[in-house]
Every structure is written in C-alpha cells, then in structure tokens.
Amino acid sequence: MALLVQKFGGTSVGSIERIEAVADRVIQSRLQGHQIVVVVSAMAGETNRLLGLAKQIDEVPTQRELDVLLSTGEQVTIALLAMALNKRGYPATSLTADQVAIRTDNAFNNASITQVDTDTLQHFLSRDHIVVVAGFQGRDSLNNITTLGRGGSDTTAVAIAGALNADECQIFTDVDGVYTTDPRLVSEACKLSAIHFDDMTAMARHGAKVLQLQSVEYAESHRVPLRVVSSFDDGEGTLVNFEPSSAAGAVGVAIKAQQSLLNVEQPIHEVEQRLQLLGFDVWCYAGDNHSTWMVTAADALARLKLIMGDLAVVEENVATVTIVGEGSGQMWPHVETLLLEHELAVYQQTSTVRCLSLLVQGLDVQRATAILHKKFVVEAESLDNRPLLAVS
Incomplete structure (x- = not known):
C-alpha cells in the first residue's frame, strides 16, 4: 500500500460533472489499497471571477484582503469533492489549509510554505478517510490568510507529500504528461515517460507550464517523486525523478x-x-x-x-x-x-x-x-x- 498525494487543478474540477469524475478517479486509487490525500484548486474561472469582484471595489485592492477573498474558491471545491466521495460510500473529510496547519511567510498574494503539520492529516488517514485539502492557501505567523500565487496548489500538494513522506505526488492536469516541446506549436513533440528534476526545473523556469516552478524546486529539494497525469484519460503520464538521463544533449x-x-x-x-x-x-x-x-x-x-x-x-x-x-x-x-x-x-x-x-x-x-x-x-x-x- 502506498501513500499518494493527488492534485487536481481548475479545469479538472471545472464543473459538477468533472468533480464527480475526479471522485471516481480518486476511488480507483483507493481500491488499489492506497492511502489518498487530494489537493484541489478552485473551479476553473473562479479565481478570476473573485479577482474581478475585488477590482470592481478597488482597482488596486489591499493585498491582505485580496488573499481573504481569493482563498474562498478552494473551500467550495474541497466541500463538493468530499460530498461526492462520501455519497459513493468512501469516507472523506475536507480541510482548509488552516485546519491542516499549513504555515507560510507573510508575502501576501505570493507566499511561500514554511511548515506543514501532519497531525490532522495522519489522524484522518489512520481512520481510512480520504483527505481533501484546499490548495493555494495558508496562514502566516500572525494568523493572516495567505495565498501562494498562480499555480500554488501544485506547491501545496508537493509540500504535503514531502511532510508525509508520500510515495508519490501526482499532478492531474489537462495534458497527459510532459512533452519535448509545446505540442500545440510543434506536431513532432513527444510525450516522455520520465525526466530528471534538473531538466524539469530548467524547463519550468524557461516557460514550460505543465508544472509550476516553485513546486518542482520544492519537490526536488525534499526528494518527492512527481508524476504528471491526465485528469481525463488513463495512462502513466510522465514521472519526474532523480534517475540520470541515458545521454547528454538537448532534451x-x-x-x-x-x-x-x-x-x-x-x-x-x-x-x-x-x-x-x-x-x-x-x-x-x-x-x-x-x-x-x-x-x-x-x-x-x-x-x-x-x-x-x-x-x-x-x-x-x-x-x-x-x-x-x-x-x-x-x-x-x-x-x-x-x-x-x-x-x-x-x-x-x-x-x-x-x-x-x-x-x-x-x-x-x-x-x-x-x-x-x-x-x-x-x-x-x-x-x-x-x-x-x-x-x-
């Protein structure tokens, strides 16, 4: 039995139908005997909607209050997904970042995670619950709500995987893995079965959007294996690990x-x-x-x-x-x-x-x-x- 952290982004949970599909995907892993922690983003478009509301009030809103507002999107998703899992007969508990105790610095709108307390997570995992955690958010030392910046749910998932010493952190997205270049621009782009962290970090830093740079760097420093998989299709995706490439040269x-x-x-x-x-x-x-x-x-x-x-x-x-x-x-x-x-x-x-x-x-x-x-x-x-x- 493995301990897996699975992250589902905005398009993966963009509607009630897709949230129901995510629940089925999570249960597939549960049926294989794995313990599961799920990290989710806000539903597709929700963060932009909230940001639009803020700018109707103030074109340059206060950063602290903006974080209070933007963090609400993930709370909706975790509750809906936990409901879908419980309806199917699989005990699930939703947790905000504050309930988990994910601590960050005080850089509003672009905070960095400093600590993840595992006691609450372990409590529910030991009772065979699927734990559903809000990504993208945390609390600073003064108990202010913070957010991690665009793509921050990936970092939440990696940080939790590192704290729990998970066997793998799986990033479910709308692509089926990592490609040698953008397949929307180049038809010859090839999906890769595996990639070294050094190469993935370089690609993310120079424009590859399949994984957020901060999450890749965090995973590398905490030695958390990452896997990029499709939310919509079966397949092994791409594993980001520490195995050396078979040859030097352009990858x-x-x-x-x-x-x-x-x-x-x-x-x-x-x-x-x-x-x-x-x-x-x-x-x-x-x-x-x-x-x-x-x-x-x-x-x-x-x-x-x-x-x-x-x-x-x-x-x-x-x-x-x-x-x-x-x-x-x-x-x-x-x-x-x-x-x-x-x-x-x-x-x-x-x-x-x-x-x-x-x-x-x-x-x-x-x-x-x-x-x-x-x-x-x-x-x-x-x-x-x-x-x-x-x-x-």
Missing part, C-alpha cells in the same frame, strides 16, 4: 512567448543595480555604453515602465526559446549556423551549462521552435529509449 525546447523588448537610456550596471534593489529578475544586455536592452513578460511591463519612467521605450514584441539539456550551453555555434540557414534573426543569446536561451522576434517563435526541436531533439537521438522532458 527539450521551452518557450516564453508574448514578451517585450525595452530600450533604456542608462548603462547596464545602473539598470541591473536598480532592478536588483526592487527584486526584479529581468534579462538585460548592453546596447552601447549608455543604453540597456531589457526583456520582460507582459504582466511586468507596466511596473517596469513606471520604474524607468521616460527612460524606457518599448521597441519590439519578442519571445525567448530555450534549448534544455546537459551541454546545451555549448551549442550556440551550431544553433547560429542553423538559424542563419533559415534566415531567422536572433537578437541575443545567453547560456548556462544546461540551457541555451535565444531572443527572437515574436512572429518567429513557432518556426524557430520547430526547427530547433527537429534538429537538436528529434534528429539528435531516437526518443524511444530516452526519458526526456517537455513543455505543455
């Missing part, structure tokens, strides 16, 4: 689309110093001795323009395409030649041992991704025996 291509390129009339060292003081992690590179180029996502653009004032001018819509895998950082000469052959321009490139990131025009992102994926992932080595990585 996937991650994408950050819809970014902006800003030109700032200040030397790069002054810009980087200012951004560091304000807690911004932005890709910067020098234009000349008196200007700096900055790459930023759309949701940070307004804040950056406010900080930089008239010094910042939006020049271009861009995207970053990142080749991930051991040794990818040394691939630039080959990548440059390939993209020149296809008449694809690269504004700038940056690399680490495991990643090579390219800044390209926004309109070129799909073609650049397909070309790089085919050359350095598909043609580099057969995927049949290679447990790689992917984006969703």
Whole structure:
C-alpha cells in the first residue's frame, strides 16, 4: 500500500460533472489499497471571477484582503469533492489549509510554505478517510490568510507529500504528461515517460507550464517523486525523478512567448543595480555604453515602465526559446549556423551549462521552435529509449 498525494487543478474540477469524475478517479486509487490525500484548486474561472469582484471595489485592492477573498474558491471545491466521495460510500473529510496547519511567510498574494503539520492529516488517514485539502492557501505567523500565487496548489500538494513522506505526488492536469516541446506549436513533440528534476526545473523556469516552478524546486529539494497525469484519460503520464538521463544533449525546447523588448537610456550596471534593489529578475544586455536592452513578460511591463519612467521605450514584441539539456550551453555555434540557414534573426543569446536561451522576434517563435526541436531533439537521438522532458 502506498501513500499518494493527488492534485487536481481548475479545469479538472471545472464543473459538477468533472468533480464527480475526479471522485471516481480518486476511488480507483483507493481500491488499489492506497492511502489518498487530494489537493484541489478552485473551479476553473473562479479565481478570476473573485479577482474581478475585488477590482470592481478597488482597482488596486489591499493585498491582505485580496488573499481573504481569493482563498474562498478552494473551500467550495474541497466541500463538493468530499460530498461526492462520501455519497459513493468512501469516507472523506475536507480541510482548509488552516485546519491542516499549513504555515507560510507573510508575502501576501505570493507566499511561500514554511511548515506543514501532519497531525490532522495522519489522524484522518489512520481512520481510512480520504483527505481533501484546499490548495493555494495558508496562514502566516500572525494568523493572516495567505495565498501562494498562480499555480500554488501544485506547491501545496508537493509540500504535503514531502511532510508525509508520500510515495508519490501526482499532478492531474489537462495534458497527459510532459512533452519535448509545446505540442500545440510543434506536431513532432513527444510525450516522455520520465525526466530528471534538473531538466524539469530548467524547463519550468524557461516557460514550460505543465508544472509550476516553485513546486518542482520544492519537490526536488525534499526528494518527492512527481508524476504528471491526465485528469481525463488513463495512462502513466510522465514521472519526474532523480534517475540520470541515458545521454547528454538537448532534451527539450521551452518557450516564453508574448514578451517585450525595452530600450533604456542608462548603462547596464545602473539598470541591473536598480532592478536588483526592487527584486526584479529581468534579462538585460548592453546596447552601447549608455543604453540597456531589457526583456520582460507582459504582466511586468507596466511596473517596469513606471520604474524607468521616460527612460524606457518599448521597441519590439519578442519571445525567448530555450534549448534544455546537459551541454546545451555549448551549442550556440551550431544553433547560429542553423538559424542563419533559415534566415531567422536572433537578437541575443545567453547560456548556462544546461540551457541555451535565444531572443527572437515574436512572429518567429513557432518556426524557430520547430526547427530547433527537429534538429537538436528529434534528429539528435531516437526518443524511444530516452526519458526526456517537455513543455505543455
């Protein structure tokens, strides 16, 4: 018998019918003899609905009160799922994060989990209950309600799995696993049976949305095996673990689309110093001795323009395409030649041992991704025996 933590996101619990289907899926695991803790998000669209209500009152609502409001979405889901399980004859108990005792720091709207008390969870598990926990939320040291930011339910699930020493944390989502690149953009994208944590972390950091970055980092540091599985189809999904890859080289291509390129009339060292003081992690590179180029996502653009004032001018819509895998950082000469052959321009490139990131025009992102994926992932080595990585 294994102890499993299963997380179901917003689309998986987006309606009463889907909540009923989640109950059936949970019971399948229970019938195999496993102990189950289920972590759920708010129903699809509910967090945005609550945020919209807040902004009808105040365009910039107080962060503390916003957390009080947004945390209510998950409470609805846990109660409904527990009802569905109990109706089927499987004892289930719903718990808010406060009832579990999930403690966080006091960073409203983007808190980090500091501690998970397991006494209440163990109490119900020992009585053969399925425990249904609200994701995305916690309490700080002053007993304020906090939320963990977008995708925070993944982090809740991983933190609970780590605290309970669970055998596996299963993330149920609307995709059936991790792919070598975004299958919506590249038809040759392949689903992988397994991927090393180092590669998954790099992919998540550079745009893969199948797993939230904070949850992957937490799982790696607490050595919690992760499995990405479909909420709607049977299948083994993709296991994220610590087994070394069978070969070095590119394992996937991650994408950050819809970014902006800003030109700032200040030397790069002054810009980087200012951004560091304000807690911004932005890709910067020098234009000349008196200007700096900055790459930023759309949701940070307004804040950056406010900080930089008239010094910042939006020049271009861009995207970053990142080749991930051991040794990818040394691939630039080959990548440059390939993209020149296809008449694809690269504004700038940056690399680490495991990643090579390219800044390209926004309109070129799909073609650049397909070309790089085919050359350095598909043609580099057969995927049949290679447990790689992917984006969703």
